Amino acid sequence: MDKKHSFCYDTGKFGRQTIIFTLVLCSFFLLFQLIPPEEVTYRVNGVVQPSTEETAQYMRSRTFPLVGGIAVLMLSSGVYFIWLEKKNEKLALRLKQDGMRLTAKFTGFENGNIAIKGQGTLKHLQCAFADGVGNTYVFKSFLLQKDPTPFLTNGELLVYHEPGNMKVYFVDVDGSVNIAGNNIIEK
Numbered sequence: 001m002d003k004k005h006s007f008c009y010d011t012g013k014f015g016r017q018t019i020i021f022t023l024v025l026c027s028f029f030l031l032f033q034l035i036p037p038e039e040v041t042y043r044v045n046g047v048v049q050p051s052t053e054e055t056a057q058y059m060r061s062r063t064f065p066l067v068g069g070i071a072v073l074m075l076s077s078g079v080y081f082i083w084l085e086k087k088n089e090k091l092a093l094r095l096k097q098d099g100m101r102l103t104a105k106f107t108g109f110e111n112g113n114i115a116i117k118g119q120g121t122l123k124h125l126q127c128a129f130a131d132g133v134g135n136t137y138v139f140k141s142f143l144l145q146k147d148p149t150p151f152l153t154n155g156e157l158l159v160y161h162e163p164g165n166m167k168v169y170f171v172d173v174d175g176s177v178n179i180a181g182n183n184i185i186e187k
Helices: 011-033 053-098 173-179
Strands: 100-115 121-130 136-144 156-162 165-172
Touching: 011 053, 053 156, 053 165, 100 136, 121 156, 136 156, 136 165, 136 173, 156 173, 165 173
Parallel strands: none
Antiparallel strands: 100 121, 100 156, 121 136, 156 165
16 A cells, blocks of 8 residues: 655654653563562672562662653653644644645755754755745745655745734645655655
8 A cells, every 4th residue: 555755754653652662661660560579689889688578669669750750751742742743733734724825935954953863853944935025934844854855846835824924834845746746655
């Protein structure tokens, strides 16, 4: 089955991966809690301490808040990334349906300050539109995972904005590539 390729980075996928990793980490930690107290040992200055109920309680009292705090931070960041993706999808859909459409010219890239898999930073695509009055508006896309510029026709991008408010906008990178007749399909 063919899947449409997107040039924009999927923050929702990153959020889902973070949540899954956190749940796996928590399940291992919960299994650790089931270890009988006489099996729990720890070292102080290289000397193994005797296994007692107090030893087990001490170790659990130290590790539970640490792992729990990390899990809460990771889960909340995963939920945030999923929420951000849904918010951006709703904005894009709303502006495509009800917004004004214009064609802007590609002007360059701006670093997004996020590095993924050691491949450098993700970037925002920038484009500009000059109206007939002499105003120039600069628009910035969502984070991109790949460079779409070779697939654009004359460096033109579709931008949707709220009527009367150019500050609420959506740069349709994927739609700009499709409009140029360059449907990108990934198998």
